[in-house]
Amino acid sequence: MADGEEVGNTQVIFRGYVSGFPNESDLYLANSRISLKVPEGSKAVVVKNLYLSCDPYMRLRMSCDANYFQPFKPGSVMTGNGVAKVMDSGHPSFSKGDLVWGITRWEEYTLVTATESLFEIPDTDVPLSYYIGILGVPGLTAYVGFYELCTPKKGEYVYVSSASGAVGQLVGQFAKLLGCYVVGSAGTKEKVDLLKNKFGFDEAFNYKEEQDLATCLKRYFPEGIDIYFENVGGAMLDAVLPNMRVHGRIAACGMISQYNLDKPEGIYNLMNVINKQIKMQGFITPSYFHLYPKFLETILPHIKEGKVAYVEDVAEGLQNAPPALIGLFSGHNVGKQVIQVAME
């Protein structure tokens, strides 16, 4: 096929706003066509998408009130983070063949006009999919939330919910590298085993098997929790609060348990924030992109030296994108959920 020729382009379309639990049918596949050349005089790039990221926050964008995020547009192609290869470039910073990560669309090929959201991949000695996971936004999320916001100290007690997910698995390993005592929770035996045997958490438990989360946390943290990395919200947060220690810190980057509820659950134990002098800090990772180079310097050696493990759940092909995304909300994924669109 000659450069510039139009080719078929399978796309994943967002059907329309969702309330309650999303279904695979809220997304559908469509066929389109795209030119592999950027339009004459444009500073855009055309990329071939290799990997796409499924992230919990995407559920928020599926609602018409997306809670600060921009809602997906009904009838339009889904967007999110991906790893891609440049097919053609009108932009001086990118050349054909470059590998990039950043904001792309859920389709085979994308014409990216917002090139400021694309970053060159600096190191290809690691699997490319890492750049939408441990080396991408989830990795930076773990780094910022743990190191920057929680000012952790050796020997502190750290609790991570949704601990086998893209962010949680790394938070736990950062905490262990620093010499903290780390407990994680997840929703299946397989995940609990991963936490203990693969990621080196000191303890892990299946929250679905616990009758009373506050009592359970008391059992794992008889001395209380210094740092809670909040991925879950709702009843879990309410159980954590009375178990926090004085001067505890909570980094909050997600509350996945609340995303499918029409009305969020009530939190009743906030008086602990005062009594225990707790700092609760919400954050959105893009506000910390300036720390990305520092983060890469920290994490790349850890990965190459085998000091940090990473587990991905790879769905193959765009046709598996809808179940992959929806599966996040019932915890089907084991590790970071990605979609492999094409081989490099």
Add this chain to the structure above:
Amino acid sequence: MADGEEVGNTQVIFRGYVSGFPNESDLYLANSRISLKVPEGSKAVVVKNLYLSCDPYMRLRMSCDANYFQPFKPGSVMTGNGVAKVMDSGHPSFSKGDLVWGITRWEEYTLVTATESLFEIPDTDVPLSYYIGILGVPGLTAYVGFYELCTPKKGEYVYVSSASGAVGQLVGQFAKLLGCYVVGSAGTKEKVDLLKNKFGFDEAFNYKEEQDLATCLKRYFPEGIDIYFENVGGAMLDAVLPNMRVHGRIAACGMISQYNLDKPEGIYNLMNVINKQIKMQGFITPSYFHLYPKFLETILPHIKEGKVAYVEDVAEGLQNAPPALIGLFSGHNVGKQVIQVAME
């Protein structure tokens, strides 16, 4: 009367643990006797109590589960902050005639053994009662919460609940001195007038007259709230959260609306902590006593130059201590509630 002679000592006794709304009958007056000399060889001091402080947190100490604070002891004399005059001292740091503030008891005279909780009054050019208010723990609370924890900037939007109270009135004035836009809420027209006319708040409203607090706050803060000084909790906090701005800060030192409830109200809008990247910091003022000298340096000139106003509600005599304390929880007090036990 000769030094060392026993004298009559009226006391306010805590009857027993309270659930729900406290009543005046939860306290009662009793007569006792006390020697005005410290026991031979003791390092204690005997003080004559002049002013006693009524503070919202005392409600927590009236419950058997005092939520981090130490519960009052049923059948024992109430304790709290006061201003007093030393009658006799076995401690090298204190002499007869010294004026002090710190932890004392609700009675005419107190034998203080925990002298580390007594501080000499450094400046008597201001009314002595100020040392349990604007120059004491409430003043330091306003200073720490606003300046240290909220890192305020000129031009920011500041909301203060319970704004005419001991802490709130000062927070609002600090914010005005810095050039912030400040709105306060209180529960009567008289208090709202005080906020606007005495303390110089830009706007003030009676929260009891508002059907929908979130809508009301939206009206006063069309651009949102940068800093919320949290004295109230519950429905007020829930209404504030969606009105916060990105990178907003909440200093939380009290949740008076929740103290008389058997089960606290639910907070439903915590997702805003993430989306708006809010920092919520709980604190207990004694953790910041090291800042007291710095605070005094800041506040004393403001008071002497008339740049900061201060309103107290003075109940006269120990017989009026029970209604003064209980009145806090229905907002009877206008300004800082103190009990004058004796003239100097």
